[in-house]
Amino acid sequence: MIDYHVHLERGPLDLHWLKKFWAQAEARGLQEIAITEHAHRFKEFYPVYSHLISGSDAYPYMKQWITEDFKLSLADYFRLLEEARAAGIPVRSGIEVDYFEGKEDYIRALLEDLPFDLVLGAVHVLGKWGFDFCSDCGWSGRDTDEVYREYIAVLKNAVQAGLFDCMAHLDVIKVFGHRPTRDCHDSWVALFEIMARQGLAMEISTAGLRKPVGEIYPAPALIAIAAQYGIPITIASDAHEPGDVGYKWEEAVALARNHGYKSITVYSQRQPRQIPF
Ligand SMILES: [Zn+2]
Numbered sequence: 001m002i003d004y005h006v007h008l009e010r011g012p013l014d015l016h017w018l019k020k021f022w023a024q025a026e027a028r029g030l031q032e033i034a035i036t037e038h039a040h041r042f043k044e045f046y047p048v049y050s051h052l053i054s055g056s057d058a059y060p061y062m063k064q065w066i067t068e069d070f071k072l073s074l075a076d077y078f079r080l081l082e083e084a085r086a087a088g089i090p091v092r093s094g095i096e097v098d099y100f101e102g103k104e105d106y107i108r109a110l111l112e113d114l115p116f117d118l119v120l121g122a123v124h125v126l127g128k129w130g131f132d133f134c135s136d137c138g139w140s141g142r143d144t145d146e147v148y149r150e151y152i153a154v155l156k157n158a159v160q161a162g163l164f165d166c167m168a169h170l171d172v173i174k175v176f177g178h179r180p181t182r183d184c185h186d187s188w189v190a191l192f193e194i195m196a197r198q199g200l201a202m203e204i205s206t207a208g209l210r211k212p213v214g215e216i217y218p219a220p221a222l223i224a225i226a227a228q229y230g231i232p233i234t235i236a237s238d239a240h241e242p243g244d245v246g247y248k249w250e251e252a253v254a255l256a257r258n259h260g261y262k263s264i265t266v267y268s269q270r271q272p273r274q275i276p277f
C-alpha cells in the first residue's frame with residue numbers, strides 16, 4: 001500500500017522530520033510514500049501565485065499566507081528526498097501544484113527540468129479566492145451552485161492543460177459542507193471524459209474524513225463514474241503531520257474495491273505503473 005500525498009510543511013526540511021512520517025507509514029503497513037509539498041513553499045514557483053496578492057480585489061488572508069511562503073529552494077527539497085532514499089526510505093519525489101489559467105506555460109517550463117516522480121494537480125483557488133482556507137474565508141453571500149459550476153470549469157481547464165499526472169482531492173470544494181442544489185452529474189461526467197482522454201489519475205483521499213464535510217475525496221458517487229471511465233487511482237492521506245500518514249487507507253481501498261478497482265497507480269519519473277491490490 002502507498003500514501004501518495006504527504007506534506008512536511010509543519011516542520012523543517014530535514015531527514016529527522018521526514019523519518020517521523022516514514023515511521024508512521026511503516027506502522028500502518030505502507031510500502032511507499034510520496035512527499036508532495038505545495039508548490040507555493042518554493043521560491044521558484046512565486047510567479048505562478050503572484051497574481052493572488054496584487055490588486056485591490058486580493059483577499060487579506062491570501063496576502064498573509066503568500067507573504068509567509070515561497071522561502072524554500074527546490075534544490076534543497078530534492079537533496080532531502082535523495083538523502084532519504086540513501087537512508088533506505090522508499091519515498092517518491094512529488095509536488096502539489098495549483099492550476100491557474102494563464103500560468104500553464106510557466107508551470108510546464110518549470111516542471112520540464114525537474115526530476116519529479118509525480119506531479120499532483122490541484123484547485124484551491126477560484127479567481128483570487130482561496131476557498132478551502134477557512135469556513136469564514138469568503139464563503140458568505142456566495143451562490144453555492146455558481147461556486148460549484150466555476151470550480152468544475154476550472155478543474156476541466158486544469159485537466160486539459162496536460163501539466164499533471166494525478167488530480168488531488170477532486171471535490172475539495174465540499175470541504176466545509178457546502179453542497180450544490182442542482183445536480184452536477186453531467187459536469188463531472190464531462191470532466192472524467194477529459195481525464196480518461198488525458199490518461200490522468202485521481203487520488204482517493206481520506207483527508208476529507210478529517211474535515212468538516214466528513215467525507216472521502218472524491219465522493220463515492222464520483223468514484224463510481226471514475227471507475228466507469230477507467231480513471232486510474234492512487235491512495236492519499238494529504239497528511240500534514242506524521243500521525244496522519246496512511247490515515248484510514250483501508251477505507252479508501254475498500255471503497256475503490258467496491259467500485260471495481262483492482263489496482264493502484266505508482267509513479268517513477270512521471271511514468272505510471274499499476275500495482276494490483
Ligand atoms: Zn491540496
Ligand SMILES: [Zn+2]
Nearest residue numbers: 005007096238
Ligand atoms: Zn495537499
